[in-house]
Amino acid sequence: MLAHLILKDGECFRGDAPLGKGGSGEVVFTTAMAGYQEILTDPSFAGQMVCMTFPEQGVYGVHADLGEASRPWAAGFVCRRLSLHPDHTRAEGDLGSWLKRHRIPVITDVDTRALTQHVRDRGAQPGLIWTEADGSLAAGVAAASHLPDMSGQALAGEVSCDDRYEILRPGARFRVAVLDGGIKASILTQLSASGLDLEVFPWDAPASELTAARFHGLFLSNGPGDPAALPGMRREVEACIGRLPIFGICLGHQLLGQAFGGSTFKLKFGHRGANQPVLDLATRRIEITAQNHGFAVDEASLPPEIQVTHRHLSDDTVEGLRHRTLPIFSIQHHPEASPGPHDARGAFGRFIRMMEDHHA
Structure with a gap:
């Protein structure tokens, strides 16, 4: 499903919502090249949508012993490409199905390099994953402009x-x-x-x-x-x-x-x-x-x-x-x-x- 990642400052990044679900949170990026499961389950990411700067995600699937909590805490997942066919002998499932099971919003096919550069220049800020089913892009921009900032949030x-x-x-x-x-x-x-x-x-x-x-x-x-x-x-x-x-x-x-x-x-x-x-x-x-x-x-x-x-x-x-x-x-x-x-x-x-x- 066509979707956009819309930041509070009005900047939009086109992508795809493979799970058909939108969501919101502070948009941040991590430079880790691996460890997506540990990152998503880290409680410190509560209230945040994580942009992975390394383009390929999900290549080794999910593993029961890699979780930092019993569930993912990140408010959303942003990546360039999401592999639905993991290549690992001990994989217990694919990342997309795991995210769907836990109802975590996902947007793929995003220009994560441009997004990371924008966040570096303008700062981490709230954003939302807005699918075509949610309404017009203009309506999404208006909704994003009212999102609460992370400052002042007790999580x-x-x-x-x-x-x-x-x-x-x-x-x-x-x-x-x-x-x-x-x-x-x-x-x-x-x-x-x-x-x-x-x-x-x-x-x-x-x-x-x-x-x-x-x-x-x-x-x-x-x-x-x-x-x-x-x-x-x-x-x-x-x-x-x-x-x-x-x-x-x-x-x-x-x-x-x-x-x-x-x-x-x-x-x-x-x-x-x-x-x-x-x-x-x-x-x-x-x-x-x-x-x-x-x-x-x-x-x-x-x-x-x-x-x-x-x-x-x-x-x-x-x-x-x-x-x-x-x-x-x-x-x-x-x-x-x-x-x-x-x-x-x-x-x-x-x-x-x-x-x-x-x-x-």
Whole structure:
């Protein structure tokens, strides 16, 4: 079915809606060349329609062990070509059928290079997949102009777990509270593999539960939306400071920045992909990292007791923080890297060492 991807600024990109379904969300792009299933199931993509810059998608099908959640969270999928006949011996189905089963809007045959360049120039913005069955193109342009922006959207509650649950590790030395703002399954896998017992809490858990005496540390997860729209979550994180070692990533990193007294701001088009260069300021080592975020911590707003530890080499934005005296650190990127390189996985070991030192 003929369709258009219409951005809020009125720009239109012609394509095809093979599933015959429209939808809306913030239009963003990722530079990852593979990993479409992990990307689509990443809760941090909630409310966003993902443009894949690599032209071929679906070539290896879908696999039960590649999901980062039990369902896709992305609001839509934009690509150049979608393969309906996967070429992989262990494929459990094709991507198109999987997307149809989960009712995820798809638009194919889009000039994704032109779309990516437009988003880079004009910024990530809301858009909609408008099929010919939805009405005239002019009507679609009018509808897109009223779409809400991502700034101000609190989405962590939509993707977080409903109830506390445990992931136990035989022989674990430490028990860690995990605040779920939209955590990926592979992050939990890496934490567990590090030798930790985990208790995962919903996004609105109080500090009194997260810092109970049985816990040796606190992990703050990734998640979608605007961190500034989560004042209650920030207050609970702030109440945890100084009570136990804390490690935050992505949304958790941003919430820590705010809890320290800093602020966050929306990036023009964000960092999304598996090849984002980050400089560790202490070691001068460059890590190639996996990232998915549209907001960043404002360095100028941070108090003196907070040290910037990592920087993004493309735009010099803050990629890591540490408290100068308390056992607290955070990184903006995803150390579990699913999909992506494993350069940053040492952060999990750093968390373990921090708890060892604190509880020695």
